Every structure is written in structure tokens, then in C-alpha cells.
Amino acid sequence: xxxxxxxxxxxxxxxxxxxxxxxxxxxxxxxxxxxxxxxxxxxxxxxxxxxxxxxxxxxxxxxxxxxxxxxxxxxxxxxxxxxxxxxxxxxxxxxxxxxxxxxxxxxxxxxxxxxxxxxxxxxxxxxxxxxxxxxxxxxxxxxxxxxxxxxxxxxxxxxxxxxxxxxxxxxxxxxxxxxxxxxxxxxxxxxxxxxxxxxxxxxxxxxxxxxxxxxxxxxxxxxxxxxxxxxxxxxxxxxxxxxxxxxxxxxxxxxxxxxxxxx
Amino acid sequence: xxxxxxxxxxxxxxxxxxxxxxxxxxxxxxxxxxxxxxxxxxxxxxxxxxxxxxxxxxxxxxxxxxxxxxxxxxxxxxxxxxxxxxxxxxxxxxxxxxxxxxxxxxxxxxxxxxxxxxxxxxxxxxxxxxxxxxxxxxxxxxxxxxxxxxxxxxxxxxxxxxxxxxxxxxxxxxxxxxxxxxxxxxxxxxxxxxxxxxxxxxxxxxxxxxxxxxxxxxxxxxxxxxxxxxxxxxxxxxxxxxxxxxxxxxxxxxxxxxxxxxxxxxxxxxxxxxxxxxxxxxxxxxxxxxxxxxxxxxxxxx
Numbered sequence: 001x002x003x004x005x006x007x008x009x010x011x012x013x014x015x016x017x018x019x020x021x022x023x024x025x026x027x028x029x030x031x032x033x034x035x036x037x038x039x040x041x042x043x044x045x046x047x048x049x050x051x052x053x054x055x056x057x058x059x060x061x062x063x064x065x066x067x068x069x070x071x072x073x074x075x076x077x078x079x080x081x082x083x084x085x086x087x088x089x090x091x092x093x094x095x096x097x098x099x100x101x102x103x104x105x106x107x108x109x110x111x112x113x114x115x116x117x118x119x120x121x122x123x124x125x126x127x128x129x130x131x132x133x134x135x136x137x138x139x140x141x142x143x144x145x146x147x148x149x150x151x152x153x154x155x156x157x158x159x160x161x162x163x164x165x166x167x168x169x170x171x172x173x174x175x176x177x178x179x180x181x182x183x184x185x186x187x188x189x190x191x192x193x194x195x196x197x198x199x200x201x202x203x204x205x206x207x208x209x210x211x212x213x214x215x216x217x218x219x220x221x222x223x224x225x226x227x228x229x230x231x232x233x234x235x236x237x238x239x240x241x242x243x244x245x246x247x248x249x250x251x252x253x254x255x256x257x258x259x260x261x262x263x
Numbered sequence: 264x265x266x267x268x269x270x271x272x273x274x275x276x277x278x279x280x281x282x283x284x285x286x287x288x289x290x291x292x293x294x295x296x297x298x299x300x301x302x303x304x305x306x307x308x309x310x311x312x313x314x315x316x317x318x319x320x321x322x323x324x325x326x327x328x329x330x331x332x333x334x335x336x337x338x339x340x341x342x343x344x345x346x347x348x349x350x351x352x353x354x355x356x357x358x359x360x361x362x363x364x365x366x367x368x369x370x371x372x373x374x375x376x377x378x379x380x381x382x383x384x385x386x387x388x389x390x391x392x393x394x395x396x397x398x399x400x401x402x403x404x405x406x407x408x409x410x411x412x413x414x415x416x417x418x419x420x421x422x423x424x425x426x427x428x429x430x431x432x433x434x435x436x437x438x439x440x441x442x443x444x445x446x447x448x449x450x451x452x453x454x455x456x457x458x459x460x461x462x463x464x465x466x467x468x469x470x471x472x473x474x475x476x477x478x479x480x481x482x483x484x485x486x487x488x489x490x491x492x493x494x495x496x497x498x499x500x501x502x503x504x505x506x507x508x509x510x511x512x513x514x515x516x517x518x519x520x521x522x523x524x525x526x527x528x529x530x531x532x533x534x535x536x537x538x539x540x541x542x543x544x545x546x547x548x549x550x551x552x553x554x555x556x557x558x559x560x561x562x563x564x565x
Binding site for chain 1: 463464465467468470471472474475478479485486488489490493516517518519520521524525527528529530531532533534557559
């Protein structure tokens with residue numbers, strides 16, 4: 001009985017979401033959304049839970065967010081899962097995060113996972129050499145398994161730092177143009193060598209927990225992105241934050257389009 | 264009967280209508296709690312204004328030096344045109360008001376003990392502004408200000424650096440820039456960086472080109488290129504504190520618009536709604552107070 005009611009409620013939610021998204025689609029929608037998933041540890045502390053459960057709650061919040069984004073028709077979603085700076089945290093915490101990531105990456109390969117439901121192509125962006133062998137192998141397996149999907153794209157930044165990405169791109173550009181005229185290095189040469197070149201630049205960057213800084217995430221790509229910092233901690237992030245971010249985006253969109261045409 | 268009617272009308276007049284107006288203005292739902300909150304806020308802000316005014320008159324400089332002050336503040340000067348439109352003035356008046364504000368705020372900043380101030384005066388994307396007069400007007404405004412403010416910079420020992428692509432700047436302005444940089448290059452402790460024809464991506468590109476050149480000539484090995492090597496090649500290498508601690512963009516737009524990209528990896532971003540020509544001492548203090556309350560973790564636990 002309880003399960004039946006829950007299912008009914010879920011259907012009602014889905015239907016009302018569809019109506020809401022129809023209304024939102026009347027205006028311009030972003031193509032690429034980026035998320036900095038900040039606040040998991042503060043959430044766990046707030047609720048008096050043990051340390052690891054904040055990240056688990058964060059993962060569920062991520063799955064809901066992805067579902068809303070793909071229902072809305074947003075093609076690219078990037079998330080900041082683990083920064084190179086985070087390796088400097090206590091070894092126990094780093095290890096538990098790696099274990100959680102391994103578990104969740106493997107779960108993406110399940111038949112019932114969101115990847116198959118929405119036809120998601122998954123990329124793992126970052127200095128994967130810094131990860132332990134198991135996590136790296138799992139990540140590469142997921143990338144290979146989803147390589148044929150083309151409906152929507154999920155980019156997971158793990159062992160990532162934007163400055164590191166830029167350094168690698170600069171190194172590759174230097175090597176490429178070593179025998180030719182270095183004066184002819186253009187912006188496109190650096191951009192082509194960026195790992196994030198598989199996606200366009202993000203339209204909106206959302207950082208939860210109210211902090212307003214980029215923390216070395218997508219520095220090159222967010223030069224013209226709208227920045228949005230709701231106060232909610234990442235596990236508390238919900239549909240209303242996404243809707244608010246998109247409404248703000250729609251408000252400044254026409255002004256931005258005018259500027260882009262001038263360039 | 265009539266008295267009841269008049270009571271009801273009075274209630275509507277005195278309580279309901281102002282309540283609706285207040286909740287509409289503040290964009291909060293209409294409820295008793297929000298109205299009481301508004302009344303408390305209004306009373307409190309009266310006191311705050313008074314306190315702030317007293318503080319400013321008194322030992323303002325010492326108070327700010329106590330807490331964690333940013334060493335390098337970067338500012339995107341946005342809102343000049345909107346400011347002039349609001350007042351029915353021309354665009355050039357907006358920019359002139361903005362320029363005046365730059366000089367005043369620079370003085371305040373250095374008085375508060377901040378070492379480096381960077382200003383996004385002109386972006387590479389601004390060349391494409393539709394009104395040609397606006398761009399020319401801006402260039403003459405820069406020239407005028409460099410000429411008139413040089414004695415002030417020399418008196419207060421402020422080092423001036425101009426970063427950006429110099430190839431499109433008119434020769435007269437370029438000459439003035441070189442003269443100003445030369446005249447102030449030996450000063451230390453106060454550094455004003457003006458970004459004219461600057462773009463964050465262009466900065467990284469020129470660093471890449473310079474490194475490619477060095478690699479070609481065998482000065483460095485490509486494998487040795489890392490973050491600190493790039494730090495030394497970026498245009499902000501002229502400063503002791505190349506990475507801003509606080510970046511302020513006025514006029515409420517929440518974007519970096521291709522200002523410092525590499526350098527703002529860990530910068531606290533502050534987006535006040537005020538337009539640049541209205542950004543004065545009080546707003547500055549608010550920004551610094553906000554900055555002092557941030558918890559900066561740089562990826563680790565606090």
C-alpha cells in the first residue's frame with residue numbers, strides 16, 4: 001500500500017516536473033551546466049552523521065540533479081568530483097572517498113543505472129594517473145562502455161585541477177609546434193589540447209554551500225559563464241535551485257547573445 | 264454599522280496596503296513574520312549607518328589592518344554605461360565618473376593597507392563595441408588620466424603597471440604608459456595594475472608562446488613545464504602577489520568575463536549590485552568585511 005502511494009506520488013512529481021520544464025523551455029536553455037559539489041562534510045556534521053555519509057548523500061543528490069538536467073534536455077553536465085588538492089586531506093578520508101568512487105563508478109555499468117536510462121556518454125577528466133589502479137581501470141571501462149552513447153554527456157572531473165589541465169595543454173602545444181613557427185600558436189591550439197575540449201564552455205557554473213570561488217575548476221572554460229552560488233549544501237540541493245539558476249540565465253541571455261554577435 | 268465599516272477601512276489602509284507594498288518591494292511572501300522582520304531591519308540599519316559613519320571618522324585604517332586583509336584585490340569596473348543611462352547622461356560621462364571613482368578607490372585601498380590593486384579597465388572584447396566613439400573616448404580618457412595623475416602617483420609612491428596586448432593601443436597612449444611605468448618602477452609596497460586590452464586566455468596564450476620559444480631554443484625542457492613555470496610567464500609576473508585574494512565585480516553581473524582566469528583559481532568572488540561609479544568607501548568596507556568572514560580551505564579541511 002505504502003509502495004503504491006509512493007509510486008503514485010513519484011508519477012505526480014514527474015508529471016508536474018514535465019509541465020514545469022515545458023514552461024522553462026519556452027525560453028533559452030543552457031547547453032552545458034557545471035556543478036561544484038561542495039558541502040558534503042558540513043552536511044554530515046550538521047546532521048550528526050558519521051563522516052562518510054555526507055558524501056553518500058551527496059551522490060544521491062547528484063543522481064537527482066542529473067535526472068532533472070537530462071529531463072530538461074541539457075546536453076552536457078560537468079561535475080567536480082575530486083580535486084588534486086583534495087589528495088592533501090587526511091589519508092583515511094581520501095581512501096574512503098576513493099572507495100566510494102570505485103563503488104559508484106562500477107554501479108554506472110549496471111543495466112538499471114541512469115547511464116542506460118538516458119543514454120549518457122561518460123568522460124572522466126583529470127590526471128587519471130594520480131588515481132589508484134582499480135579506480136582508474138573502472139573509469140576507463142565506463143568510458144569505453146558508454147563511448148557509443150550520444151544523447152547526453154556527463155563529464156566527471158576527478159583528480160582534476162584546471163591549472164594542471166592548462167599546463168598539460170601548454171606542454172602539448174609546445175611539443176606540437178616545436179619544429180614549426182612558435183609565433184603561430186593560436187588559442188585554438190591550446191583549446192584543442194584541453195581535456196575539456198569534448199564539450200562546449202559551460203553556460204552556468206553552480207557551486208553549492210554558498211562559497212563564491214572557483215577552487216581551480218574550469219578556469220579557462222568559465223570566462224563567460226554565469227556563476228551561481230546557492231547557500232544550500234550539496235546534499236540539500238534540489239529542483240528549485242536548478243530552476244532558479246536557469247531563470248537567471250534566461251534573464252541575462254539576450255544581453256549576452258547581443259554581445260556575442262558583436263565579436 | 265458605520266463605525267465597523269470605518270474600522271475595517273482603517274485596517275486596510277494602515278496595515279494591509281503598506282504590508283503588500285513592502286513585501287512586493289522586498290520580493291518576500293506577504294506574512295506577519297516578514298513585516299516584523301522588515302521593521303526590525305529598518306530600525307537596525309539606522310543604527311548601523313550611524314555606527315559606520317562614526318567608525319569611518321575614527322580609526323578606520325587600524326580596524327581593517329587587524330583582520331585578514333587581502334594582499335591583492337582585483338576589480339572589474341562594470342556599470343558605467345548603465346549609470347549614465349539611469350541619469351540621462353551620455354556614455355562618456357559614465358566613463359568619466361568611473362575614472363574619477365578609480366582614483367578615489369585606489370587611494371582608499373592603499374590607505375587600508377592593501378598591497379596590490381588590479382583594475383580591468385579595458386577588455387580585448389571591448390574593441391568590438393558598436394559605437395566607435397565610445398572606444399576612442401575611452402582611449403582619450405585613459406590618456407587624460409595618465410597625464411593628470413602621474414604627479415599623484417609619484418607623490419604617494421604608487422607603482423603603476425599596465426598589462427595587456429599593446430599592439431592595438433594608440434601610439435600616444437602607449438608613450439604615456441611607458442613614461443608612467445618608467446617613472447614609478449622603483450616604488451614598492453603599493454602597486455596599481457591596469458589591465459588595458461587584456462584577456463585571461465590571451466595571457467595564458469602569450470605565456471605558452473614564450474615557453475614554446477624557450478623550449479625551441481633549449482632554455483627549458485618541455486617536461487619541466489609546470490604551474491610555477493607558467494606563473495612566471497604570465498603578465499602578472501610584474502607583481503609580488505600575482506594571484507588576487509578578492510575579486511570584485513560591480514553592477515551585479517556574476518561573471519568573470521575573461522579577466523584573471525589562471526590567477527583566480529582560489530580567489531574569493533564578490534558581486535555587489537552597485538554600479539561602479541557608485542562604489543565608494545562604504546561599499547569597499549562591506550567587501551572587505553565579507554572577505555574577512557570567508558573560510559578559505561584551498562581543498563583541504565579547515
